[in-house]
Amino acid sequence: MKLSSFRYLVGQGFDNVWKNRVMAFASFCVLLVSLLLVGISVLFYVNINAIIGGIEDKNEVIIYLLDDTSDERIGEIGETLKAMNNVSSVTLYTREEAFADLKANMSDYTEVFDSLGDDNPLPDAFRIRVADISRMSETLKATEQIAGVDYVSSPDSFVELLTETRRIITIVASAIIIALLIVSMVIISNTTRASVFSRRREISIMQSVGATKGFIRFPFFIEGMITGFLAGCFATLLTWFSYDSLVNLLGRFDVLSTIGFGNVIPYSKIGTFVTLAYVIAGSLIGAIGSVLSTRVHLKYRAANM
Amino acid sequence: MVELKNVSVTYESTGVEALSDVSLKVEDGEFAFVIGRSGSGKSTLIKLLMKELDANKGEVYVNGYDLIKLKKRKVPEFRRTIGVVFQDYRLIENMTVYENIAFVLRVIDAPRKQIRKRVPYVMSLVGLQDKADCYPSELSGGEQQRCALARALVNDPALLIADEPTGNVDPELAYELVELLQGINACGTTILMVTHAHEMVRHFGGRIINISEGEVVFDEVIGGAEVEAQ
Ligand SMILES: Nc1ncnc2c1ncn2[C@@H]1O[C@H](COP(=O)(O)OP(=O)(O)OP(=O)(O)O)[C@@H](O)[C@H]1O
Numbered sequence: 464m465k466l467s468s469f470r471y472l473v474g475q476g477f478d479n480v481w482k483n484r485v486m487a488f489a490s491f492c493v494l495l496v497s498l499l500l501v502g503i504s505v506l507f508y509v510n511i512n513a514i515i516g517g518i519e520d521k522n523e524v525i526i527y528l529l530d531d532t533s534d535e536r537i538g539e540i541g542e543t544l545k546a547m548n549n550v551s552s553v554t555l556y557t558r559e560e561a562f563a564d565l566k567a568n569m570s571d572y573t574e575v576f577d578s579l580g581d582d583n584p585l586p587d588a589f590r591i592r593v594a595d596i597s598r599m600s601e602t603l604k605a606t607e608q609i610a611g612v613d614y615v616s617s618p619d620s621f622v623e624l625l626t627e628t629r630r631i632i633t634i635v636a637s638a639i640i641i642a643l644l645i646v647s648m649v650i651i652s653n654t655t656r657a658s659v660f661s662r663r664r665e666i667s668i669m670q671s672v673g674a675t676k677g678f679i680r681f682p683f684f685i686e687g688m689i690t691g692f693l694a695g696c697f698a699t700l701l702t703w704f705s706y707d708s709l710v711n712l713l714g715r716f717d718v719l720s721t722i723g724f725g726n727v728i729p730y731s732k733i734g735t736f737v738t739l740a741y742v743i744a745g746s747l748i749g750a751i752g753s754v755l756s757t758r759v760h761l762k763y764r765a766a767n768m
Numbered sequence: 769m770v771e772l773k774n775v776s777v778t779y780e781s782t783g784v785e786a787l788s789d790v791s792l793k794v795e796d797g798e799f800a801f802v803i804g805r806s807g808s809g810k811s812t813l814i815k816l817l818m819k820e821l822d823a824n825k826g827e828v829y830v831n832g833y834d835l836i837k838l839k840k841r842k843v844p845e846f847r848r849t850i851g852v853v854f855q856d857y858r859l860i861e862n863m864t865v866y867e868n869i870a871f872v873l874r875v876i877d878a879p880r881k882q883i884r885k886r887v888p889y890v891m892s893l894v895g896l897q898d899k900a901d902c903y904p905s906e907l908s909g910g911e912q913q914r915c916a917l918a919r920a921l922v923n924d925p926a927l928l929i930a931d932e933p934t935g936n937v938d939p940e941l942a943y944e945l946v947e948l949l950q951g952i953n954a955c956g957t958t959i960l961m962v963t964h965a966h967e968m969v970r971h972f973g974g975r976i977i978n979i980s981e982g983e984v985v986f987d988e989v990i991g992g993a994e995v996e997a998q
């Protein structure tokens with residue numbers, strides 16, 4: 464194909480968007496809605512994952528030691544804990560620190576502590592974090608075996624709940640996203656088919672003067688790509704705006720951040736990716752949908768007119 | 769060159785046999801009128817010659833292509849060797865007169881310079897030079913018909929098939945257009961022209977093919993102005 468023909472066909476693609484603006488607008492809307500449906504579901508999923516991940520990161524196990532453990536033994540226990548493979552961090556939490564924290568946290572009840580005087584009822588402890596939360600209970604059992612350990616407190620059942628929640632969310636989200644993808648494709652192919660159907664005559668005339676399939680399809684390709692590209696841009700803007708507003712709104716409630724909403728991913732971090740994904744997916748789906756839909760009419764014989 | 773050997777065409781949808789056992793040969797450089805009553809099969813013949821329809825039986829050769837054996841992907845190449853004026857014009861509604869005509873040249877990757885010269889030239893041949901930027905819906909029936917004729921001519925085809933190219937213009941213009949076609953024919957283009965204007969056929973004379981109920985019932989060369997009605 465010559466450059467001049469190429470330019471002509473690309474120009475035709477652009478012209479056709481305007482000439483067939485009603486249908487182009489319909490495809491645009493359908494693409495926009497489809498992109499938003501899928502995009503927003505993915506963003507929801509990614510964020511819920513991040514939130515759960517954040518909660519998981521806070522997993523902290525406190526290992527209480529027996530009352531009369533010597534400082535030397537405490538040091539040894541610390542080393543043993545550090546050597547365990549699923550333990551990511553180990554901090555000593557002395558009974559003095561614990562008592563001070565307790566007093567600070569419960570300043571309303573100073574009388575109670577005053578009555579205790581310097582009699583500190585709390586034991587020494589280690590705070591540890593586990594790396595792989597799904598192997599939590601296994602690791603905890605191992606720490607309980609260490610001599611000098613009294614008992615281990617952990618958010619064991621909570622952890623199980625989180626892991627389970629995450630699993631279910633992954634399954635449900637994948638199912639929803641796949642369903643939305645399929646629905647979108649069906650709607651898109653129907654819209655483009657309708658748009659091409661209305662141009663069946665034009666296509667068959669082009670064929671009757673000797674235009675090849677490629678020559679006829681190319682403008683459709685460009686046309687679909689432009690529509691898809693615009694839909695991608697709009698989807699980006701809409702998502703950006705609503706995402707930012709939502710994040711701002713959530714940020715106003717301190718409560719939410721304590722239960723992990725502080726881990727919501729800021730738009731600036733994913734913006735580029737979201738834009739690229741929308742624009743590329745939009746352009747490709749638009750172009751391919753538009754070309755595929757011409758297949759029905761591109762039989763070499765004209766429709767009987 | 770056009771050659772049909774014992775060709776039959778039946779429309780599947782209705783079961784109508786529009787052409788039955790037609791044999792016909794038009795040599796290179798000939799000018800032939802095709803006449804016949806409405807529904808006799810003239811347009812069917814044209815669709816057959818451009819491979820818009822396939823014969824159920826027989827052999828069809830056009831411009832050296834065996835249309836029965838012609839591969840689908842070769843159809844565009846074949847169609848570029850012929851120019852067709854359709855009975856219903858078949859202009860692309862959302863293209864101007866100029867674009868409709870130029871499209872044929874764009875399809876064959878013609879240089880832009882050639883397009884810019886050739887399109888205005890054929891428009892002036894059919895008297896449409898002032899209508900370049902009009903859309904088909906802004907033209908009269910006769911103007912649309914002339915646009916279709918210009919489109920068929922623009923590519924300088926070896927064979928021109930015209931289905932009633934003068935059906936919608938006044939008799940004077942019709943005569944002028946046939947004279948134009950005769951001039952083109954004199955330059956070597958083979959022409960097959962369907963018409964209902966028996967008066968005109970009698971005036972010009974030449975080879976006349978009469979189709980009746982799907983059969984060729986008359987095929988002879990007659991002198992101008994002295995021809996008797998078939
Ligand atoms: N697409 C079609 N499907 C079914 N039958 C058809 C079709 N087109 C034409 N026919 C039938 O085939 C026969 C020949 O039709 P054709 O169009 O060739 O006539 P024609 O000679 O061109 O007539 P006119 O002078 O009115 O244009 C007619 O009986 C017509 O009803």
Ligand SMILES: [Mg+2]
Pocket residue numbers: 810811812855931
């Ligand atoms: Mg006809």
